[in-house]
Amino acid sequence: MKCPYCSDPDSKVVNSRPSDDGASIRRRRECLNCARRFTTYERAQLEPLMVVKRSGPREAFNPDKLLRGLSLATEKRPVEPEALRAFAYGFEDEVGAAEIASEEIGKRAMTFLRPLDDVAYIRFASVYRDFDSLERFIEEIRGLKDREE
Known part of the structure; x- marks a missing residue:
């Protein structure tokens, strides 16, 4: 995941937990270059009706x-x-x-x-x-x- 602060492509996941009643996953990440932390959300992409x-x-x-x-x-x-x-x-x-x-x-x-x-x-x-x-x-x-x- 690209860092929103320094645009470095490398980061590590520090913490993961379910969000939106299990519909998504919230991940805290830390940039390996600038050491700043940021949050990302991951959710399943379903085929549309x-x-x-x-x-x-x-x-x-x-x-x-x-x-x-x-x-x-x-x-x-x-x-x-x-x-x-x-x-x-x-x-x-x-x-x-x-x-x-x-x-x-x-x-x-x-x-x-x-x-x-x-x-x-x-x-x-x-x-x-x-x-x-x-x-x-x-x-x-x-x-x-x-x-x-």
């Missing part, structure tokens, strides 16, 4: 994109931003597969929003399901109401 779009192409899953959609749906609603962030950034770990269809992401997001807030659920559903008529929109709202009773 790939999203299969409706039109066919694949792209890497981006939790910021999911969070943006959830945030728009819950704007000015009594939903904690931390809950949205936890869902979006924990999504990749929950999937447990190498690929997922974009439709499945939408379904899981709707399942997540449904118990949190009906208005946010309908907002997200209106974009995700791309309602083509007022009747279809009203039908979804009636379905929500029927599930409450």
